Amino acid sequence: xxxxxxxxxxxxxxxxxxxxxxxxxxxxxxxxxxxxxxxxxxxxxxxxxxxxxxxxxxxxxxxxxxxxxxxxxxxxxxxxxxxxxxxxxxxxxxxxxxxxxxxxxxxxxxxxxxxxxxxxxxxxxxxxxxxxxxxxxxxxxxxxxxxxxxxxxxxxxxxxxxxxxxxxxxxxxxxxxxxxxxxxxxxxxx
Numbered sequence: 001x002x003x004x005x006x007x008x009x010x011x012x013x014x015x016x017x018x019x020x021x022x023x024x025x026x027x028x029x030x031x032x033x034x035x036x037x038x039x040x041x042x043x044x045x046x047x048x049x050x051x052x053x054x055x056x057x058x059x060x061x062x063x064x065x066x067x068x069x070x071x072x073x074x075x076x077x078x079x080x081x082x083x084x085x086x087x088x089x090x091x092x093x094x095x096x097x098x099x100x101x102x103x104x105x106x107x108x109x110x111x112x113x114x115x116x117x118x119x120x121x122x123x124x125x126x127x128x129x130x131x132x133x134x135x136x137x138x139x140x141x142x143x144x145x146x147x148x149x150x151x152x153x154x155x156x157x158x159x160x161x162x163x164x165x166x167x168x169x170x171x172x173x174x175x176x177x178x179x180x181x182x183x184x185x186x187x188x189x190x
Contacts, residue, residue, distance in 0.1 A: 002050055013043060016060055019142050020067055026141055027071060027122060038074065042067040058153045061134045124174035132167035139164060 001008040020039045024030065030038065046063045053062055125133045138144045138152070146164070150157045 001047065009047065016043065016063055020063065022142055023064060023067060023137060024071060038070060042070055057131065060152065061130060064134050065130060120175065124171055127174045128170055132170050135163055135167050136171060
């Protein structure tokens with residue numbers, strides 16, 4: 001890619017785009033068009049910054065770091081500009097009240113618990129060292145096999161197993177740190 005070979009860029013794009021989109025979907029509630037935009041922006045920035053890639057991490061890990069920073073920037077920007085809708089505005093538009101109601105089958109307590117658990121998982125992943133977080137996402141988020149991860153990272157399957165064991169232990173530690181204060185004696189399955 002540094003030499004400007006289109007074939008190299010095409011291979012890079014084919015390898016990275018789909019997994020990067022899955023990464024963004026797991027970490028945000030963006031609509032599909034926004035996910036695609038963020039992936040495109042990330043890949044463009046990565047290609048433009050390629051001369052700064054030092055090879056200390058796998059290329060995809062480096063690109064995920066760029067994507068994570070762009071996603072954080074976008075979330076900060078969105079948080080600053082959201083003003084919300086007042087109840088007076090909602091009352092003036094009766095059709096909005098239909099959209100504001102939760103579906104009958106959805107239990108608010110279950111949704112709140114799931115959202116709380118999802119937020120704790122995301123905080124735990126964000127607190128992990130980058131190689132651990134991307135390894136766990138590759139294995140459990142993207143569903144890659146140990147062999148695929150080993151090939152992608154240029155290491156042995158045994159090394160992947162070892163790293164994965166350390167990543168799971170680190171995640172467990174962060175999980176307990178984030179989850180313990182919010183649990184109120186409920187079930188511990190999960």
